[in-house]
Amino acid sequence: MTAEHKSGAQPGKARGAQRARAVVSPWGAPSAREQQREAKRNAVLTTAARMFNERGFHATSLDDIAASLNVTKPTLYYYVKNKDEILLACVNKGLRMTLDGIEASRQAGGNALDQLRACMQVYAEIVVQPFGMCLIRVGDEEVPEPSRTELRRMKSEIDLAFRRLVARGVQEGSIAPCDPKIMAFVIAGALSWIGRWYQPEGSYSAQQVIEQCLAALLGGVLTRASGPKRAARKSGRTPS
Amino acid sequence: MTAEHKSGAQPGKARGAQRARAVVSPWGAPSAREQQREAKRNAVLTTAARMFNERGFHATSLDDIAASLNVTKPTLYYYVKNKDEILLACVNKGLRMTLDGIEASRQAGGNALDQLRACMQVYAEIVVQPFGMCLIRVGDEEVPEPSRTELRRMKSEIDLAFRRLVARGVQEGSIAPCDPKIMAFVIAGALSWIGRWYQPEGSYSAQQVIEQCLAALLGGVLTRASGPKRAARKSGRTPS
DNA sequence: TAAACTAGTTACTTGAAAGTAAATTCTGGA
DNA sequence: TCCAGAATTTACTTTCAAGTAACTAGTTTA
8 A cells, every 4th residue: 555656757756765776867868677667558558448449448357458468467557556547548648649639730830720620630530549549439437536527627628629720710711600619519529430430441541531521521511502501402302 | 047037027937827817818908007117117217328328337336226216226127137238228219219210300201401401400309318328328339249239230220321311412412422421420420429518407408509510510611602722613503 | 805916125145357465587787 | 696676476355236036015806
């Protein structure tokens, strides 16, 4: 129960006992071992994410994860605190990737529509990868309270980014007048859903799928033409 | 491991003993008791669905469900075979409702676009109700194998209905040229997502949300008419 | 009224998976 | 060459929820 568990990759200050080791400079390169350790922790997370996505969080036991890494369960506890932490870390990584991608899209500049397009692209790409998939398959309720709130915060941050871009695009005139909140949800929903049905083994490449989804969302269901909203309202004829 | 477990509502052993009861005619109206029983089973399912949606399937114990119905756990087993059956029944109901709704939309007639609109409406409505929400929140992997395949079958039936309508709409000219498969997924995704974020307590009514989502999907993100980029580029004929 | 079924309870068994303690093996450096 | 700490294992405890057995109180009906 020693309250020290892991403390991440922090340099950790030397208290009295460590004196013998002559205060190894924390500025040196992260020793080969530390890198290894980090790599292993990552392997745990990635494997876990894959299995969670395939079989669901609760249906994946730590023994399963360990087995698929060719180690035993207690080994996992050497790298993570507990099962919930694994899930949280996975979702967090997905979230970080998304947030970073959004930031990059912004840096890239362009008008609101360009930026929105870039964000959509980024989001769709992430959502078909292990961590991103966790992000959208795992309901918030699976993760226990301290983290749940934090998670929701980050998710709504993503949502907000979309919403802001939509709003700006509307002002700009490049995006159709709409309630940005709803539009953002529609976009996020359609893209998130990709992570539910897309299979790399299928006949489409991820890039193809993404491209087409973006086109569908941007262009809408209705035929584009000079016609106003309620186009093509031909009644009477019933096709067989 | 006695292989008899429950055998549902079957008469069970006592073959000779039944003679005394003079074979009650099964053609009569479903006695008040049977109705009661059915009503109670339904209550179990509805309560379960609500709780599954709120807290997740695995985080909801049978004791929880029982408690919220003011009975004890074994009572539940009087109405359902086991926990998995509850989940399956919930999802199934959601699926049935959807399929029925789609059929009704077809009966209602109209061109492909009209029918698609009706289907979208129906689907969105279902997805914010308990059983429909189960349908989209529960991953297939949660339900064990015999049923899983059946479930997937029904889900893809829904998907197919959307896909067919889109394809017809494209031929009709009322729907933008696209890959119907992708378009159907985009539609289903955006609508399903509603079930993830919509809260009845919020500032929008369900109908408002649905209406706006349909508009967003149908119209698309980009400004209509005289839009920049790749907007209106209809070559030959325009739809009447 | 008693037989027989319905609906429910209390009190239990069981099993699976999370998590832990303590022993063991591996490895790099003085 | 040996040792200290890193990494991993074996073998266990714990917990919790699913599921069951066996009894009981009500209700119908013959």
